[in-house]
Amino acid sequence: MTAKPLTDFSRLSINDATTKVQWTLEEEICGYAEMGIHGISIWRDKLQACGVKKAAGLLREEQMTVTGVCRGGMFPAATPEGRQAAIEDNWRAIDDAAELNAQCLVLVVGGMLEGSRDITGARQMVLDGLHGIVEHARQVGMPLAIEPLHPMYAADRACVNTMAQANDLCDALGEGVGIALDVFHVWWDPELKQQIQRAGKERLLAFHICDWRMPMSDMLLDRAMMGDGVIDIPQIRSWVEAEGYDGFHEVEIFSKDHWWKKPAREVLRVCKERYLTVV
Ligand code: ZN
Secondary structure, three states: OOOOOOOOOOEEEEHHHHHHHOOOHHHHHHOOOHHHOOEEEEHHHHHHHHHHHHHHHHHHHHHOOOEEEEEEOOOOOOOHHHHHHHHHHHHHHHHHHHOOOOOOEEOOOEEEOOOOOOOHHHHHHHHHHHHHHHHHHHOOOOOEEEOOHHHOOOOOOOOOOOHHHHHHHHHHHOEEEEEEEEEHHHHHOOHHHHHHHHHHHHHHEEEEEEEOOOOOOOOOOOEOOOOOOOOOOHHHHHHHHOOOOOOOOOOOOOOOOOOHHHOHHHHHHHHHHHHHOOO
C-alpha cells in the first residue's frame, strides 16, 4: 500500500528551521506565503526575536496556519529548582503557542543529566515534567505533541525514542497529549506501523518530513531533502493517513553544509518540487 500522490500545496508546511540561517521570522512568513505555502512551524528563538504579538498579526495577514511551535520539553535537570524552571518555561511556551493559534506545541523531552548514566531516572523526570504542564496545556487548549527522537539523541536531547514510548506517555497522561511523528526519527522502527495504528487519528498531531542521508556528516545538522535519502516517506504517509490523519506535512531540514547555504527561495522551490514527486 502506498499513499495517494499529492497534487497541491494546501497541506504543505515548512518548519522554519529549514530556512534558519537565511531568513528572519518576518521574512519567512511573507516569503512562504508568497510562494504559495501557508503552513509554518516556528522555533521560539525566532519568535522571541520578532515578538509574539507582531508575529501573530503577520501570520493572520498572510493567512498562515501554524502547524507547531518548537519547542517545549527539556525537562530533566539536576535540582528541583531546575526542574521547576523547565516546567515554567514550558508554561510560557504553551501560552505563546496559544497566542499564535498553533496546532500544537512540539515537545523534545530532554536527555540525561550531565555525567549521568541513569536513563531510567531521566525518563522519570520527563514523566514528572509532563505531569507538571499538562493541566496548563488543557486549560488553554494547546495540544502537546511529544516527538520521539532517534535513539542517537537519547543521551543529550530526548530519552523518548520510539513511537511505543510516546504512546505509553499518552496513555499515562490522558487527554490533550499526542505525538509529533518525524520520519527522520522513527523510519527504522520495526513497530512503526503498529504504533501508528495504536496512536490513531486523535494522537497524531504532526507529521514531519525530510530524509536520512547516507553517509551522514553531522547527526544533528545534516538532514537531507526528501528523495535524497533512504526513507520510504510515501509508505509512512500511507500508514498515517490510513488512521485518518488529514493535517499538514511539515518539511523540517537542518542542513548546515547544504540547504542552509542556498538562497531560501531555492530551498523552498526544491521542497515544493519534491513534495509532489517523492512524498
Ligand atoms: Zn521534527
